[in-house]
Amino acid sequence: MEYRRLPHGNEMIGVIGLGSASIGTARIDTAAKTVEAAFKGGINYFDLASSGPNAFYACGEVLKDVREKIHYQIHFGADYSEGKYGWTTDPDTIRKSVEWQLDTLSTDYIDFGFIHCIDEEKDLHTMEENGIIPLIVKLKKEGIIHHIGLSTHTPSIAERILDMDIIDMLMFSINPCYDYTKGEFGIGTNSERMNLYRRCEKEGVGISVMKAFAGGQLLDAKLSPFGKALTKNQLIQYALDRPGVITVLPGAASPEEVNEVLSFFDSEETEKDYSEIGQFKADDAKGRCVYCNHCQPCPARLDIALINKYYDLAKAGDELAKEHYISLGRHASECLGCGHCSARCPFEVNQYQRMMEIAEYFGI
Ligand code: SF4
Ligand code: SF4
Numbered sequence: 219m220e221y222r223r224l225p226h227g228n229e230m231i232g233v234i235g236l237g238s239a240s241i242g243t244a245r246i247d248t249a250a251k252t253v254e255a256a257f258k259g260g261i262n263y264f265d266l267a268s269s270g271p272n273a274f275y276a277c278g279e280v281l282k283d284v285r286e287k288i289h290y291q292i293h294f295g296a297d298y299s300e301g302k303y304g305w306t307t308d309p310d311t312i313r314k315s316v317e318w319q320l321d322t323l324s325t326d327y328i329d330f331g332f333i334h335c336i337d338e339e340k341d342l343h344t345m346e347e348n349g350i351i352p353l354i355v356k357l358k359k360e361g362i363i364h365h366i367g368l369s370t371h372t373p374s375i376a377e378r379i380l381d382m383d384i385i386d387m388l389m390f391s392i393n394p395c396y397d398y399t400k401g402e403f404g405i406g407t408n409s410e411r412m413n414l415y416r417r418c419e420k421e422g423v424g425i426s427v428m429k430a431f432a433g434g435q436l437l438d439a440k441l442s443p444f445g446k447a448l449t450k451n452q453l454i455q456y457a458l459d460r461p462g463v464i465t466v467l468p469g470a471a472s473p474e475e476v477n478e479v480l481s482f483f484d485s486e487e488t489e490k491d492y493s494e495i496g497q498f499k500a501d502d503a504k505g506r507c508v509y510c511n512h513c514q515p516c517p518a519r520l521d522i523a524l525i526n527k528y529y530d531l532a533k534a535g536d537e538l539a540k541e542h543y544i545s546l547g548r549h550a551s552e553c554l555g556c557g558h559c560s561a562r563c564p565f566e567v568n569q570y571q572r573m574m575e576i577a578e579y580f581g582i
Contacts, residue, residue, distance in 0.1 A: 219233070219261065220483070224424050226365065229289060236252075237469040238265055240471035242271070243302070246276060249275070253273075253277055253280045262287060263288070264290050266293065266296075266319065268296070271302075274319055282323075291329070293332045305334070305335055307341060307348060309348045327363075328364065331367065332369050333367070336369075337371050351384075366386060389427075390414070391428050392425070394436070395442070412530075413534070417462075419536060420535055430466050430467070431453050437449070437453075444497075444498040448494075451489045456510075461527060493565075507563075509526060513563050517554060517558065522559055522569060529572075544580070550580070555570050
């Protein structure tokens with residue numbers, strides 16, 4: 219496992235966590251074995267927007283003795299009182315549900331208290347007016363919630379919450395078909411989505427990624443809006459390369475599926491290379507670096523992806539990005555202008571020209 223630090227805190231979070239959609243309605247013994255395999259594999263971040271209550275029974279049983287080593291995302295707005303997942307903005311139901319979740323998990327604190335699944339402005343108003351957002355803020359002041367989060371699929375809603383300056387983590391759906399607005403489910407243009415990721419990085423708000431495989435759609439050529447399947451390794455790497463991302467939360471229905479996802483760390487770089495999505499790109503993504511590093515090797519040994527990422531972040535107003543750029547071993551000014559990268563870039567980035575632009579911008 220590799221870990222990334224939460225910017226608004228000191229928590230070190232595994233870059234792969236566990237989503238609970240698959241174990242929520244699995245048999246409890248299977249769910250428990252899955253959670254156990256995840257913890258043994260180094261996973262320390264568990265999302266609990268689950269499809270059903272069994273994820274809570276399993277986590278409560280398996281993780282109660284290692285509680286301080288793990289982090290839970292608990293959702294204010296997910297309800298399990300009917301024995302399956304339900305979404306609600308009713309304040310009494312939310313309060314009772316959170317009490318039940320904490321009891322079942324054998325815990326009395328919440329690492330990440332999430333405003334759950336808000337995709338429309340009217341629902342955001344409701345959660346403010348019904349007292350749930352003020353309640354979450356109060357629980358944070360009291361130390362019961364350590365960090366506030368929001369889960370949404372809608373960039374404009376995420377921007378609204380970022381304006382309120384209360385969240386430390388955003389749970390957002392990220393995969394190539396949503397980012398390139400292919401298929402039915404992605405919300406927001408490529409630019410809106412990239413601007414959101416950059417804003418999160420700039421403001422120190424981590425992103426936990428849901429739907430990295432687009433609900434399995436992208437793993438199946440018949441279902442994929444690109445007409446071609448991608449692998450879990452490619453999609454995990456894609457999500458981890460977006461600015462702001464701390465962790466990706468794939469679902470797993472069994473210990474075997476957990477181990478399959480964790481085999482990402484033993485995979486070759488070529489197996490994680492997702493640059494073939496360059497063939498599927500949306501028009502507004504043409505000529506934009508997606509930080510995939512497919513253009514390597516660079517004879518000047520420049521980390522082309524990282525140089526481009528810091529440049530984009532600096533232009534978006536991230537004050538730390540310049541320091542990060544300067545601390546790199548090699549800089550855009552060392553570009554030899556060989557053009558190898560531009561020739562290999564599936565996204566039609568004129569990288570040599572960009573390196574000159576970057577060198578001028580940072581003065582190095
Ligand atoms: S220049 Fe192209 S190939 Fe290189 S990192 Fe950017 S998008 Fe990927
Ligand atoms: S043009 Fe510059 S950045 Fe691109 S491969 Fe050549 S030396 Fe590296």
